Amino acid sequence: MAEITLVEAVRAALAHALEEDPAVVILGEDVGTDGGVFRATEGLWQRFGSARVRDTPLSEAAIAGVAVGLAAQGFRPVAEIQFQGFIHPALDQLANHAARLRNRTRGRLGCPMVLRAPFGAGVHAPEHHSESIEAIFAHIPGLKLVIPSSPARAYGLLLAAIRDPDPVVFFEPTRIYRAGREEVALDGASLPLGRAFTLRAGGDLTLVSWGAAVREALAAAEALSGEGIEVEVIDLATLRPWDAEAVLGSVRRTGRCVILHEAPRTGGFGAEVAARIAEEALDSLLAPIRRVTAPDIVPPLLRLEHLYLPQVDDVIAAAREVMQWR
Amino acid sequence: MQDRPAAEEIVARFEIARTAFLDPDGTPRAPLPDFARDRGSLVAMYRAMLLARAFDARAVALQRTGRLGTYPSALGQEAVAVGTAAAMAPGDLLVPSFREHGAQIMRGVRMEELFLYWGGDERGSDFRDQREDFPVCVPVGTQYPHAAGVALAFQLRGEDRVAVAVGGDGSTSRGDFAEALNIAGVWKLPAVFVVANNGWAISVPREAQSAAQTLAQKAVAAGIPEQQCDGNDVIAVRATVAAALARARAGQGPSLIECLTYRLADHTTADDASRYRDDAAVSARWAEEPVRRLRAHLARAHGWSAAEEEALHAGIAAEVDAATEAYLATPPQPATAIVDYLYAALPPDLARLRARLEGQDG
Ligand SMILES: Cc1ncc(C[n+]2csc(CCOP(=O)(O)OP(=O)(O)O)c2C)c(N)n1
Ligand SMILES: [Mg+2]
Numbered sequence: 001m002a003e004i005t006l007v008e009a010v011r012a013a014l015a016h017a018l019e020e021d022p023a024v025v026i027l028g029e030d031v032g033t034d035g036g037v038f039r040a041t042e043g044l045w046q047r048f049g050s051a052r053v054r055d056t057p058l059s060e061a062a063i064a065g066v067a068v069g070l071a072a073q074g075f076r077p078v079a080e081i082q083f084q085g086f087i088h089p090a091l092d093q094l095a096n097h098a099a100r101l102r103n104r105t106r107g108r109l110g111c112p113m114v115l116r117a118p119f120g121a122g123v124h125a126p127e128h129h130s131e132s133i134e135a136i137f138a139h140i141p142g143l144k145l146v147i148p149s150s151p152a153r154a155y156g157l158l159l160a161a162i163r164d165p166d167p168v169v170f171f172e173p174t175r176i177y178r179a180g181r182e183e184v185a186l187d188g189a190s191l192p193l194g195r196a197f198t199l200r201a202g203g204d205l206t207l208v209s210w211g212a213a214v215r216e217a218l219a220a221a222e223a224l225s226g227e228g229i230e231v232e233v234i235d236l237a238t239l240r241p242w243d244a245e246a247v248l249g250s251v252r253r254t255g256r257c258v259i260l261h262e263a264p265r266t267g268g269f270g271a272e273v274a275a276r277i278a279e280e281a282l283d284s285l286l287a288p289i290r291r292v293t294a295p296d297i298v299p300p301l302l303r304l305e306h307l308y309l310p311q312v313d314d315v316i317a318a319a320r321e322v323m324q325w326r
Numbered sequence: 327m328q329d330r331p332a333a334e335e336i337v338a339r340f341e342i343a344r345t346a347f348l349d350p351d352g353t354p355r356a357p358l359p360d361f362a363r364d365r366g367s368l369v370a371m372y373r374a375m376l377l378a379r380a381f382d383a384r385a386v387a388l389q390r391t392g393r394l395g396t397y398p399s400a401l402g403q404e405a406v407a408v409g410t411a412a413a414m415a416p417g418d419l420l421v422p423s424f425r426e427h428g429a430q431i432m433r434g435v436r437m438e439e440l441f442l443y444w445g446g447d448e449r450g451s452d453f454r455d456q457r458e459d460f461p462v463c464v465p466v467g468t469q470y471p472h473a474a475g476v477a478l479a480f481q482l483r484g485e486d487r488v489a490v491a492v493g494g495d496g497s498t499s500r501g502d503f504a505e506a507l508n509i510a511g512v513w514k515l516p517a518v519f520v521v522a523n524n525g526w527a528i529s530v531p532r533e534a535q536s537a538a539q540t541l542a543q544k545a546v547a548a549g550i551p552e553q554q555c556d557g558n559d560v561i562a563v564r565a566t567v568a569a570a571l572a573r574a575r576a577g578q579g580p581s582l583i584e585c586l587t588y589r590l591a592d593h594t595t596a597d598d599a600s601r602y603r604d605d606a607a608v609s610a611r612w613a614e615e616p617v618r619r620l621r622a623h624l625a626r627a628h629g630w631s632a633a634e635e636e637a638l639h640a641g642i643a644a645e646v647d648a649a650t651e652a653y654l655a656t657p658p659q660p661a662t663a664i665v666d667y668l669y670a671a672l673p674p675d676l677a678r679l680r681a682r683l684e685g686q687d688g
Contacts, residue, residue, distance in 0.1 A: 025482070051482060057512055062471045062505035069421075069475015069489070072460070075482070077475075089501065096465045097472070103667040105461055106452035110670065142668050165670035194673055241673030 001185050007177040009151035009184055010040045010116075013158040014078065016188050018048045021076060024162060027054040028063060028080030028116075037082055038118055038177060064090035064115060068097045071113040076162055084119035084171060085128035091136070098167040099142030111167045114158075120212050120262055121299050122175040122309055129174075130299040130308075132211070132263035137169045138239040138272070144168040144193055145239040149214035151182040153237060156191030163190060173212035173262075196243035198250070202230035205319055206250040208273055209260040210236040213310065217260050220315035229323055239269055247273060248281050255286035256322045260315055265293040287325030290318040340546045342539075344586075345566050346556035350614045352622025361568075362561040365628045371412050371560050372620050373638055375404040378428030379617060380646045381437055382591075385444060389595045393654065394445045400425045402558070402590030405616035406522040407492070408432065409563025409585075413571055414490055419480075421460040421473040421491040425522065429492065433459055437649035442656060448667070449659065466527075467497035470506030470519060477515035477580070488574040490567070492520045496527025498541050507548035507582060514579035518570040519545075521582065522557060524589035529602035545582035557585025558616040590615065661686035 004012065017024045026041060026048075032055035035042030045053040056063050060081055067077040081087045094115065101111040121130035137145045146161055146168055148154035154172065161168035199214070200221050209217040214235050221231035232250050236242055251257050257277055259270040274289045292310045299308050347362065349355050361367045382401055388394035400407060407428030414420065420433055427440050434456035443450025443462060451461035460476075463469035473491035480487040497503055498521055510517045521541050525532050538544065545552030551573065555566040563585055570581035588611040592599045599608070624630035661683040665676045672680060 054513075057505075057509050059505045059509055061502050062474065062509045065468065065471020065502060065506065066475035066478060066509060069472040069477070070479050071475075072472070073458075073476055073479035075479055092465065092468060092502075093471065096468060102670070104448055104451055105667075106448050106663075107667050108452045108457060109460070144669075241675060245674070 001183050003181045003183055004151050005178045005181055006148065006151045006154045006172070007038055007040055009155040010158055010172060011042060011044070012184070012186050013155045013162070014041060014044060015047070016186070017076075017078070017159060017162045018044065018052060020188065023074060023076045024078060025052050025054065025070060025075055026078050026080070027056050027066065029056055029058055029082045031055060031080050036080065038174065040080070040116075040172070060086055060089040061093060064093035064098070067113040067115065068093055068101065068111060071098070071111045071167070072101060072109045076112050078114045078116060078162055081115060081117040083129050084117040084133060085131050087117055090115065094137070094143060094167065094169065095140050099140050102166065103142060110165055112165050114161045114168045114170055116170045116172060118174045118177070119171045120173045120175050121305060122212065124302040124305065125174070127301060130305070132261070132294070134171055134239055135263060135267055135269045138242075138269050140240070142167070143240060145171070146193060146237065147171045147173070147211040147239060148237065149173070149176070149211055149235050152184045153191060153197065153235070155184050155186070156189060157193065157237060159188065160190035160193050164193060168193070171211070175212040176215060179215070194238045194241045194243060196246035197235045197237055198232065198246065199235050200231065200233040202232040202254070204230045204254055205256040205258060205322060206232045206234060206247065206254045207258050207260060207315070207319070208234045208236060208247055210239065211262060213260050213262045216310065216312045216315055219312045220319065223312065223316055224319055229319060231319065244276050248277065251277050251281045252284040255284050257285070257289045258292060258315065258318045258322060259289065260292045260310060262294055262309060264296045265291060266296050268293055287322045290322055292318045340543060342542050342552065342554055344554040344556065345562045346559050347561040347565070348559045348619055348623055350558070350619060352619045352626065354623070358561060359565045361564065367412075368620065368624060368628065371408050371564070372617070372624060373642070374408040374412070374428060374432050375560065375617050375620065376638060377431060377642050377645065378404045378407060380642050381427055381431065381440070384646050384650055385441065386595060388441070388445070388650070394441065396594050396596045397444050398425050398594045399591035400428060402611070402615050403522055403524050403587045404428050405560035405563050406520070406557045406585045406587055409560040410490060410492060410520050410567050412560070413564045413567035414488070417486070418488045418490060418571070419458050419460070419476050421469045421476065421489060422462060423466070423469055423493045423497065424462045424464055425494070426492050430459070435459070437646065438652040438656070441649060441653035445653065447656070447659060448663070467493055467500035467502040469493060470497075470503050471509070473517050473519065474506045474510045474515055477510060477517035478513065480516050481513070486575055488516045488518060488571050490518045490520060492522060494527060495521060495523040495525070495532050495535055495541060496530065497521070498544055499535055504544070504548070507545060507550060507580070510580040511548040511550040514577065516574035517580040518567060518574060519580065519582045520567065521584045522587055523584050524587050526589050526593065526603070528593045528597065540584060542582060542584035548582075550579060551581045552584070553581065554584045554586065557587035558614050558619060560616055560620055588614065659688040661688045663688060
């Protein structure tokens with residue numbers, strides 16, 4: 001057991017994977033001597049050497065494409081894109097190759113790679129460092145998409161992603177990299193991909209979220225409990241393939257649902273969650289589904305950034321509205 | 327040079343060399359490398375080029391009769407694929423684009439598999455005998471980083487193997503090409519990047535693709551060796567690729583090879599090249615094509631006879647016929663195949679879809 005932050009959990013999982021499987025190779029910009037700009041790979045280069053912890057040129061398409069080639073050869077590359085805002089050149093390799101290699105060769109070649117990237121707003125970062133574009137990746141068949149919301153889930157889910165035989169995109173919320181510590185058993189145990197985590201039980205309303213926003217979800221649930229509203233908080237954790245059964249089961253019990261995400265509203269993954277509830281659990285709904293999201297805007301630079309992120313009060317207001325429906 | 331300002335000095339220079347052994351009429355213009363003095367190996371390459379051409383002709387015929395999808399012929403470029411594959415060892419790995427069937431066939435991909443792929447059946451990329459080569463790559467240029475990754479795998483395992491990527495002139499304008507050469511150079515990866523410069527990227531001519539005098543010189547910026555060769559001279563292609571493979575095996579890193587060839591066919595069966603290029607100009611390029619060139623050399627230097635030629639053609643026709651029959655007789659995939667290979671284990675939503683598809687024909 002160790003009391004660690006989320007970024008330390010990421011580092012511990014990477015170290016464990018490097019230790020247990022010689023096929024694991026880490027590659028990315030500044031991941032070696034510098035230990036990564038967020039220190040996620042700190043000490044790994046010193047411990048495992050430059051063959052397995054590799055600084056790459058500044059070359060996002062090559063980072064992803066080299067990972068595809070390595071993975072097709074049976075390695076388990078864990079590639080880092082320094083910030084999600086710079087992942088677009090790698091998207092081609094992910095969508096056109098990593099996601100399809102198994103299918104297009106009928107299983108002859110697999111692609112057991114992980115692509116990690118820090119993401120999200122709220123850390124007063126420069127331009128292009130605050131986006132949440134997970135919905136783009138959630139839309140691609142053949143990929144898996146994981147977003148941890150706590151140190152324990154970062155540790156267990158990243159290990160699962162590395163051990164998974166298919167390509168996994170793993171987005172790490174920078175806002176909670178060091179926001180809190182948690183006891184994590186560093187025993188190499190993974191957590192299941194494709195399963196949601198119910199973080200708080202409640203019978204009145206289902207609150208679905210993922211990533212850094214889970215903090216606001218839990219804070220809102222705590223406050224609402226004081227008003228007599230018991231909220232069930234579900235952390236989706238894996239957005240593809242996502243655990244629809246967990247959400248539908250909860251909504252069938254509570255009859256109400258609020259979805260909270262940090263990404264812009266239109267086409268956000270919350271729309272998929274809402275649509276699925278409407279398709280399969282409409283009879284259970286006692287009120288319309290509400291989404292609490294960022295507006296459909298470019299993330300403002302740091303002076304106006306506070307207008308971007310959904311706040312705890314926004315969640316509380318949405319929950320009250322849903323509870324008071326008719 | 328005497329006008330150079332005092333503040334300047336030359337810090338780098340480059341020259342690009344081109345290799346050619348056979349003139350367009352088949353006359354040797356330089357002493358031939360060892361392999362090219364051996365009748366058997368010349369005949370093997372000659373046969374492989376003829377087979378590639380016969381495969382192309384059949385594929386186009388199948389497409390024209392509604393039994394194949396859109397197909398990219400390699401007519402006139404056979405020497406690039408065949409020379410490249412002839413230089414490679416079986417344990418090397420080919421990362422092709424989409425016009426290298428000549429190389430794929432030589433490396434153990436069955437013709438019926440290629441028919442299946444171009445006929446719209448994914449099983450065509452599940453090569454039964456060739457388990458490691460990459461399948462055809464349609465997104466232009468995206469294959470180069472894969473070769474770098476495969477080469478890194480070879481390097482990490484300490485294996486004596488080389489990854490060979492092939493692409494077209496148009497692909498050299500893409501970032502993936504530059505990024506792959508660059509990272510392979512930094513890491514001294516055992517990789518060879520072969521560019522089949524056939525003069526065209528669909529309708530865009532080579533000179534509209536890049537202001538660079540040669541495409542080979544794009545290697546200079548990545549700090550890796552380059553060579554241009556006559557891509558219609560299979561001896562030159564093989565010798566040039568072989569030298570690059572030897573460098574890679576010796577730990578000297580990657581190379582870029584530009585093969586000068588010409589696309590005699592339409593871009594694909596969906597293309598009509600007369601919309602953008604002159605038929606007369608194309609006809610003139612027939613004088614340089616690689617098959618007749620090697621045949622002329624074989625006849626002159628090795629007594630290649632009409633009877634041998636006839637027997638070769640008969641054998642190839644029988645092989646292509648057999649592959650065509652095998653292709654056309656392949657039973658369809660079950661409908662469940664559309665979900666079965668997406669992930670190693672079926673996620674619940676796909677499992678539900680699969681249950682609905684169970685028992686249906688594809
Ligand atoms: C990234 C990408 N852009 C566009 C296309 C459409 N396209 C297919 S082939 C081609 C031209 C390729 O030219 P070149 O690289 O010279 O290869 P060639 O077709 O001549 O063999 C184009 C534009 C594509 N397949 N991929
Ligand atoms: Mg071309």
